[in-house]
Amino acid sequence: MQIIDRNNILDAKKCIDAIFMHLGNKSEVLAFLSSKIEYANNLNRDNWNLNLDLNGKFLRFNVGQEYCIQLTSSECLILCLRHLIPSELNELGDIEFLGYDKKLGIVRSDNISSVPDCLVKVPNSIGCVIKNKFDKWLSLLEESNSQFIDYAIKNTKILPQMRGAHSVGSIDCLSLFVKRELPNPSFLFSAIQENENIVLRNIKSISEQELTKLASSRMDISRKAHTKSTIFIRSPYIVELAKRLAKGVCQDCVQPAPFVSKITNEPYLEVHHIRSLSEGGKDIIENVVALCPNCHRKRHYG
Numbered sequence: 001m002q003i004i005d006r007n008n009i010l011d012a013k014k015c016i017d018a019i020f021m022h023l024g025n026k027s028e029v030l031a032f033l034s035s036k037i038e039y040a041n042n043l044n045r046d047n048w049n050l051n052l053d054l055n056g057k058f059l060r061f062n063v064g065q066e067y068c069i070q071l072t073s074s075e076c077l078i079l080c081l082r083h084l085i086p087s088e089l090n091e092l093g094d095i096e097f098l099g100y101d102k103k104l105g106i107v108r109s110d111n112i113s114s115v116p117d118c119l120v121k122v123p124n125s126i127g128c129v130i131k132n133k134f135d136k137w138l139s140l141l142e143e144s145n146s147q148f149i150d151y152a153i154k155n156t157k158i159l160p161q162m163r164g165a166h167s168v169g170s171i172d173c174l175s176l177f178v179k180r181e182l183p184n185p186s187f188l189f190s191a192i193q194e195n196e197n198i199v200l201r202n203i204k205s206i207s208e209q210e211l212t213k214l215a216s217s218r219m220d221i222s223r224k225a226h227t228k229s230t231i232f233i234r235s236p237y238i239v240e241l242a243k244r245l246a247k248g249v250c251q252d253c254v255q256p257a258p259f260v261s262k263i264t265n266e267p268y269l270e271v272h273h274i275r276s277l278s279e280g281g282k283d284i285i286e287n288v289v290a291l292c293p294n295c296h297r298k299r300h301y302g
């Protein structure tokens with residue numbers, strides 16, 4: 001598969017769909033993963049990430065420095081604390097356990113007692129490999145996986161390269177699938193403007209038909225993040241579609257944009273929410289206008 005853009009929702013959806021074409025049980029697995037992302041974020045908003053492999057081979061949820069859930073086209077790997085795994089799991093079979101030995105490397109077995117611990121930095125950790133009956137196994141691993149997250153996120157620290165591998169596109173894709181807005185880690189917000197510029201450049205290649213579809217699909221989602229104050233993260237698809245529809249002309253004074261943007265090399269207009277997000281306005285195309293800077297200031301202060 002060609003190398004993908006982790007922050008592009010279309011690339012992320014294509015890769016996630018490909019994984020579940022063979023793995024199956026998409027609904028149960030993504031619901032479980034989404035709930036664990038929310039759980040980790042409530043514990044520490046700055047110490048987790050969701051990594052989509054650049055070749056689309058896996059989707060990996062990391063807490064602190066450790067991987068926690070990994071999805072591939074052949075299996076779902078859930079990291080747990082051994083002593084909290086229900087005994088019936090080992091007795092029922094149909095599940096494989098994974099650990100790591102310095103001499104042997106990765107060890108797999110259907111007998112939990114014959115598998116060493118998986119991660120050095122999380123004592124008593126073990127991997128549980130699921131290939132079928134996800135609805136049964138995921139519920140049985142719920143508590144053990146949550147306790148693994150508790151330990152790993154409090155006792156290990158995410159690495160810089162892991163932060164750089166976070167996939168905003170996958171978070172957006174999961175949010176649409178579970179029909180609620182999932183968080184991104186707070187380390188992203190220190191570079192919001194830089195990320196927005198990158199996203200805007202990527203969006204330029206999307207057709208207006210696809211852009212309209214993406215903008216509409218986020219109708220009821222406006223994102224906010226808590227830093228020293230609360231900020232709202234607008235959909236870049238709404239922003240781009242509003243500017244395209246304006247065709248370089250301010251929608252208040254009906255004059256051409258005053259200059260060309262150095263970032264996009266296009267007429268500079270600012271997208272304004274008619275009813276602000278802070279007052280309950282929706283981040284939808286019907287609630288925005290593209291304005292020149294003067295008219296935008298006038299809307300706020302005139």
